[in-house]
Amino acid sequence: MKETQTTAENNVNKSVIMLKALKDNVKQFKDIFQNDDTFMIRYFVNSYQSQIRFCLLYLEGMIDAEKIYNSIIKPLIQTNLSENKTTNIDTIMNQVIISHKVEKTQDSDALISAIIRGDSVLLMENCYDALIIASKGWKSRSTTEPEGEKVIRGPREGFVEPLMENLSMIRRRLATPDLKFKIMHIGVRTKTKLGICYIDGIANKQILGELLERLNKVKIDGILLSGSLAELIxxxxxxxFETIGSTEKPDVAAANLLEGRILVIVDGTPHVLVLPYLLEQFFQSDDDYALNFYFSSFSRMLRVLSFILTVTAPAIYVALLTYHQEMIPTPLLMSILAARQGIPFPTIVETLGLILAFEVLRETGIRMPVSLATALSILGALVLGTAAVEARIVSATVIIVVALTGLTGLMTQKLKSPVVVIRIFLTILAGLMGIYGVLYGIILVLTHLCTIRSFGVPYLMSYTSLRPEDLLDTAMRTPIWFLKKRPRFISSSNKIRQANRRGN
Amino acid sequence: MKRIIKILLYILIINPLLLTSCWNYREADNLTLVRGLAIDKAEDNNYLVSAETADMHEEGMEGKAKSVIIESKGETIFDAVRNAILVNVPRLYLGHTTVVVISQKLAQEGVTPVMDFLTRDHETRLEMHPVIYQGNEAKEIFKAKPFTAEIISEEIRDMLYEQKRISKAVQVQIYEFMECLASEGVSGIMPVVRLEEIAGEKVIRLCGTAVFKKDKLIGYLDEDETKYLCFVLDEVEGGVLTVNVGSKEDNGKITLEILKSKTKVKPSYKEDKITIEIKIRIRAVLDEVRTRIKFNDQKDLDELAKIAGEQLKGHIENVIKKAQNSNSDIFGFGLQVKRSLPKVWKEKGKDWDKLFRELEVNIIPDIEIVHTGLLIKSVEVGE
Incomplete structure (x- = not known):
């Protein structure tokens, strides 16, 4: 905390006091941007009146050269300024510069940050004011389908890094003036732009207030990822468990806004934060609302089931095999025993080792260049799978259990971090205390889930609710005409989102 | 204050973790999987326990277990079970035992010690099948050649499961037998196996029912008698009913297949006398005809059903007579009286042994022949 305060002070000391002489002003900027070779200073004069000197300041790489050439330098040099006797900065701003956004200011902070953000600053001889002219221009990647949220039926558009483009993607989907964007800057050094996005009248004002309060408390030198901001607030x-969710899809973001949730968009990250975020949302996919509701309900239940399986399967295997052999059906126990003949490790070591091996494979798969994928699958499947079983280092059943665990784990990708932690926790408990330990662990996890909240909304709200209308969109996805109300607590007063089918 | 409550809560939560009794960590591969037990009494009054274990070492990955017999002696049954460690390294694990074969000799002396061990031990299951071995020593059973399963105990269990198609053996589990032992007015029964030689190979054969008085084996019922016993016990799920028809010289026989059978036992008390009424409702199908008689309409079938009912009644009466002679209430009539006429039981229950001998039993069979199979008439040979 102390350190960030001092850096903040350092920043304040570096300021520009606008003077009359062009040379002095330029020198001040030069001092601030010293040792920065991308800082460009361009002097030029009007071709008709050579005593009016101009200086354009910008950062190379941040500007669109075309814009600077066409809307600033070209008109300033070619316009006949001598016809106009009273040439001052206002006439330049109003009559010469051809740009959609020009601002006259003396404010040092505004000028410096404008240069940093890719705008250019125009200084003029014998003038205390400077002009900030929009000239931003940098390459960003085109929108692609987000890898983490693929759909069968639905839009393929995904968020990109620049904040404004993301905002426009949301705005295009919600044509209402009630859609509000609040722009903030966070990070003493990075001054990262944040967009807080909500629908006025649907979003809960208390949650919005709480969010702003938490954001204001963040004092950090830089925020580069939306994820690290989420962790802070x-x-x-x-x-x-994460109590703030994220999405890469503008249609999901818009749907969340319509439910009364609030988005936080961090410039530079395509992952938009969604809050309040509840556990049930990890099991929802925007596909669910596009496909038939019977099928959607089925696949949702499958996701919930696979979450339970991926967390408990290895623990139950260890517990049954080391404590409760009588609970395994005899033929199954016999084939497990046959597979375990000659395995040197205890079951718990074997299981934990393979879970670890699977996590290594998964981690490598993410970080590794695509061209090495075949090598990885050969290593993973052949070496760890077949060879290990044939060499009698691990038993085939453990491989099946861990493969099942891994496969079902991939189904709820976004829950990866709690899943890995709880899975290992439960497996160790199973090795220590059998089924009793597993149950104990599950109760601990459930108790924990019941106590946490996301911005005041209980994390398990829909699952634990006794009201039938809260259960309509959880483990099952009822037809859309059933979903007449917005989720409780999240939306403020405006709860009805759909008229009755008869139109009243 | 809040802090103290919090700490106390943590202690409360962590305490039960340490208070459990299940600390029994054991690797599954350090156990010898027992599938069946045969219990004999040796000459020196010790017990001889033969355990049939499923051995996975040889076949390995194929998952086919080999039957390995481990014999051990001990002063008590559990002592013998543990003494097996002297012979075989991993200890015997009884959690997957399906069949307990008790030798005839031991059963005649009383099965209480066996039952006590089987119910008291925490590994043995109450759904095991006790079986009486009709022969010298129970361990001989494991020398038989199994037909389908690799392991003889599994074969016996499968035979017991399968017999419900013919109802010629009873399927008893330990807890059922224990209930019979513990309650008054009913005697225990167990299925009986023996070895039989077919084509030079010794094979297992189910052969009726062992009848107990208290905990002692006192006699046997053969397969057919067992079937009629099953009718009284309402255990018939299928099977056939053969009916003699026509004159004796004709020796005509008709076979009915039982589709459904329901028995209701109702005791009544009138004029200081207990009578038992047994109503048996059977739905059957004509399945095999070895006679000249034709069945043209429902009337003929009803006639046949009546004959079948009379014959069934006679058979059941014979079985009841046999049980009355040996004075063992295997039908649980006493229990029925106790349940439906508790006042009478309070008064007369003490003398049930005597009463059972002279008990009057009314059997009311009600057979319905649903159809005559795929043929209407019997097969006729042309002139």
Whole structure:
């Protein structure tokens, strides 16, 4: 905390006091941007009146050269300024510069940050004011389908890094003036732009207030990822469960806004934060609303089931095999025993080792260049799978259990971090205390889930609710005409989102 | 204050973790999987326990287990089970035992010690099948050649499961037998196996029912008698009913296949006398005809059903007579009286042994022949 304060002070000391002489002003900017070779200073004069000197300041790489050439330098040099006797900065601003956004200011901070953000600053001889002229221009990648949220039926558009483009993607989907964007800057050094996005009248004002309060408390030198911001402002920060969600899809973001949720868009990250975020949302996919509701309900239940399986399967295997052999059906126990003949490790070591091996494979798969994928699959499948079983280092059943665990784990990708933690936790408990330990662990996890909240909304709200209308969009996805109300607590007063089918 | 409560809560939560009794960590591969037990009494009054274990070492990955017999002696049954460690390294694990074969000799002396061990031990299951071995020593059973399963105990269990198609053996589990032992007015029964030689190979054969008085084996019922016993016990799920028809010289026989059978036992008390009424409702199908008689309409079938009912009644009466002679209430009539006429039982229950001998039993069979199979008449040979 102390350190960030001092850096903040350092920053304040570096300021520009606008003077009359062009040379002095330029020198001040030069001092601030010293040792920065991308800082460009371009002097030029009007071709009709050579005593009017101009200086354009910008950062190379941040500007669109075309814009600077066409809308600033070309008109300034070619316009006949001598006809106009009273040439001052206002006439330049109003009559010469051809740009959609020009601002006259003496404010040092505004000028410096404008240069940093890719605008250019125009200085003029014998003038205390400077002009900030929009000239931003940099390459960003085109929108692609987000890898993490693929759909069968639905839009393929995904968010990109620049904030404004993301905002426009949301705005295009919600044509209402009630859609509000609040722009903030966070990070003493990075001054990262944040967009807080909500629909006025649907979003809960208390949650919005709480969010702004938490954001204001963040004092950090830089925020580069939306994820690290989420970690700073979320509830239950020590929990493995995330209480702020994220999405890469503008249509998901818009749907969340319509439910009364609030988005935080961080410039530079295509992952938009969604809050409040509840556990049930990890099991929802925007596909669910596009496909038939029977099928959607089925696949949702499958996701919930696979979450339960991926967390408990290895633990139950270890517990049954080391404590409760009588609970395994005899033929199954016999084939497990046959597979375990000659395995040197205890079951718990074997299982934990393979879970670890699978995590290594997964981690490598993410970080590794695509061209090496075949090598990885050969290593993973052949060496770890077949060879290890044939060499009698691990038993085939453990491989099946861990493969099942891994496969079902991939189904709920976004829950990866709690899943890995709880899975290992439960497996160790199973090795220590059998089924009793597994149950104990599950109760601990459930108790924990019941206590955490996301911005005041209980994390398990829909699952634990006794009201039937809260259960309509959880483990099952009822037809859309059933979903007449917005989720409780999240939306403020405006709860009805759909007229009755008869139109009243 | 809040802090103290919090700490106390943590202690409360962590405490039960340490208070459990299940600390029994054991690797599954350090156990010898027992599938069946044969219990004999040796000459020196010790017990001889033969355990049939499923051995996975040889076949390995194929998952086919080999039957390995481990014999051990001990002063008590559990002592013998543990003494097996002297012979075989990993200890015997009884959690997957399906069949307990008790030798005839031991059963005649009383099965209480066996039952006590089987119910008291925490590994043995109450759904195991106790079986009486009709022969010298129960361990001989494991020398038989199994037909389908690799392991003889599994074969016996499968035979017991399968017999419900013919209802010629009873399927008893330990807890059922224990209930019979513990309650008054009913005697225990167990299925009986023996070895039989077919084509030079010794094979297992189910052969009726062992009848107990208290905990002692006192006699046997053969397969057919067992079937009629099953009718009284309402255990018939299928099977056939053969009916003699026509004159004796004709020796005509008709076979009915039982589709459904329901028995209701109702005791009544009138004029200081207990009578038992047994109503048996059977739905059957004509399945095999060895006679000249033709069945043209429902009337003929009803006539046949009546004959079948009479014959069934006679058979059942014979079985009841046999049980009454040996004074063992294997039908649980006493229990029925106790349940439906508790006042009478309070008064007369003490003398049930005597009462059972002279008990009057009314059997009311009600057979319905649903159809005559795929043929209407019997097969006729042309002139």
């Amino acid at each position: 979320q509830d239950a920060p020590y929990s493995p």
